């Protein structure tokens with residue numbers, strides 16, 4: 326099993342990949358951008374990819390979502406949620422720092438600290454926190470915002486710990502594969518979808534949400550992304566609690582298929598979350614669905630009941 330991940334070595338992505346059960350015995354190859362990781366999966370050069378998708382403070386990693394919404398189909402087979410603790414890594418004391426570099430998400434998560442403590446420093450974007458740290462070690466910039474383990478790996482002293490504006494910030498990473506059957510249901514799963522609605526139709530999004538709500542499907546995230554066709558053309562990226570194998574999820578997917586211009590299934594996978602699973606409401610369990618199906622069969626005279 327071979328994984329590609331957003332590198333270089335020392336990124337938060339690599340730290341999260343080490344926690345993924347499916348990657349325990351896998352080889353892991355760092356790549357320099359998210360599209361490179363996903364294209365290596367699409368081309369079959371690796372078995373799987375691992376990339377960030379969402380941060381609790383800064384929101385979506387749009388490159389990842391746009392690749393999943395619009396590129397050749399891929400599916401998500403797993404997720405890891407990792408606390409992201411940032412440090413200021415530099416050989417210089419904070420008052421001597423003129424330039425600071427990091428990944429745009431890490432810069433956004435430390436915006437308050439940087440404005441308060443380094444108001445005159447020029448901020449530069451890097452491809453990842455680890456690349457920023459390496460460029461500081463190489464003398465290109467004065468300071469990097471990165472993980473404590475990254476600073477240590479490149480031999481940079483830490484000038485300030487825990488500089489994130491929100492100390493409980495987490496980033497969610499996804500394990501991505503070519504279209505394949507999902508892992509077995511665990512009772513606490515997410516199904517990701519992209520729905521393309523008919524344009525200029527009153528209530529189109531409400532109709533999508535209704536198909537989910539009446540089957541007791543809970544949304545943990547909804548995101549609209551431009552399709553690129555024209556202004557006002559959006560696709561909706563949905564994370565729903567439940568698994569493709571659940572009767573209510575199957576019914577909801579069929580409902581969406583009937584009313585949407587297109588539906589892209591992006592995988593069902595175990596949720597990395599300590600919260601209790603969202604239970605199906607009364608009358609929407611798999612048992613309730615099979616009971617109702619048996620009843621209908623009996624009315625039609627087609628069942629065994």
Ligand SMILES: O=C(O)C(=O)C[C@]1(C(=O)O)C=C[C@@H](O)C=C1
Pocket residue numbers: 331335336337338339377380386409428430431452453454455496
């Ligand atoms: O630069 C890294 O270390 C990454 O793994 C990328 C990334 C991101 O894209 O959000 C991951 C976690 C942090 O939120 C900041 C950066």
